[in-house]
Amino acid sequence: MSAPLLEARGISKRFGGVQALREVSLSIRAGEVYGLIGPNGAGKTSFFNVLTGLYSADQGEVRFDGQPLPLGVPHRIAGLGIARTFQNIRLFGAMSALENVMVGRHIRLHTGVLGAILRTPAARREEADTEARAHALLRYVGIDRLANQQATHLSYGDQRRLEIARALATEPRLLALDEPAAGMNATETAGLRALIEKLRGDGMTVLLIEHDVKLVMGLCDRVAVLDYGEKIAEDVPDVVRRDPRVIAAYLGREAADA
Numbered sequence: 001m002s003a004p005l006l007e008a009r010g011i012s013k014r015f016g017g018v019q020a021l022r023e024v025s026l027s028i029r030a031g032e033v034y035g036l037i038g039p040n041g042a043g044k045t046s047f048f049n050v051l052t053g054l055y056s057a058d059q060g061e062v063r064f065d066g067q068p069l070p071l072g073v074p075h076r077i078a079g080l081g082i083a084r085t086f087q088n089i090r091l092f093g094a095m096s097a098l099e100n101v102m103v104g105r106h107i108r109l110h111t112g113v114l115g116a117i118l119r120t121p122a123a124r125r126e127e128a129d130t131e132a133r134a135h136a137l138l139r140y141v142g143i144d145r146l147a148n149q150q151a152t153h154l155s156y157g158d159q160r161r162l163e164i165a166r167a168l169a170t171e172p173r174l175l176a177l178d179e180p181a182a183g184m185n186a187t188e189t190a191g192l193r194a195l196i197e198k199l200r201g202d203g204m205t206v207l208l209i210e211h212d213v214k215l216v217m218g219l220c221d222r223v224a225v226l227d228y229g230e231k232i233a234e235d236v237p238d239v240v241r242r243d244p245r246v247i248a249a250y251l252g253r254e255a256a257d258a
């Protein structure tokens with residue numbers, strides 16, 4: 001069993017009168033695909049937002065590769081190696097697919113703004129390298145043929161792939177996907193599953209929030225279930241889908257038999 005890459009301990013978060021997270025602890029092992037599911041309003045996105053730095057936590061801590069994460073400071077968390085996609089696709093619509101990925105890459109550049117303005121040889125080399133890497137990432141997610149298309153002109157499924165390519169451009173060690181299959185048709189969902197399996201095959205650790213229970217149960221190594229901000233289960237899919245608390249809170253009998 002591999003060591004945890006990410007360990008959250010006792011994370012609590014309140015919004016006014018709503019306790020969105022109640023002492024949630026979980027650990028994600030290096031190289032696994034970890035699913036986070038639960039009914040609407042269970043706290044999945046809040047937890048995601050804490051992990052990726054958008055929210056600070058009222059209580060608790062998260063360790064990433066043994067180091068405490070600076071919760072509430074998204075750019076530092078990205079720099080430490082956690083990248084995310086959003087429930088509502090957030091691409092730079094007017095830019096090409098290639099440019100969207102190149103923007104993601106900028107977090108890892110060294111020559112800085114001045115080098116770019118002065119067009120120093122080092123900055124030019126870095127830019128050429130960035131472009132080559134962006135093409136490689138587009139190829140990896142299967143949309144390099146669309147590199148020069150404006151992001152908004154891509155199909156929904158391809159926009160999701162582009163978001164993943166942009167997140168990968170930051171060279172993450174943990175890729176957090178917030179409902180990547182939302183709004184996808186069956187073919188697109190099958191393609192997404194194949195892409196996540198390829199990522200796992202290449203050693204990426206993936207955290208997946210998803211409403212498509214079939215996708216989660218078929219794909220994830222382990223699954224945690226949130227309900228009213230509390231973690232009510234965490235195990236391999238076969239155990240989680242038979243857990244009476246999970247069935248009562250979320251899955252219902254139908255999904256338990258899926």
Ligand SMILES: Nc1ncnc2c1ncn2[C@@H]1O[C@H](COP(=O)(O)OP(=O)(O)OP(=O)(O)O)[C@@H](O)[C@H]1O
Nearest residue numbers: 015018019020038039040041042043044045046047
């Ligand atoms: N920024 C916020 N301000 C106020 N309340 C919030 C905020 N974010 C989340 N909440 C509340 O916290 C609770 C948990 O919401 P959250 O979005 O984390 O759940 P979720 O499991 O992701 O739901 P969904 O599946 O619908 O996306 C909800 O009651 C929600 O209204």
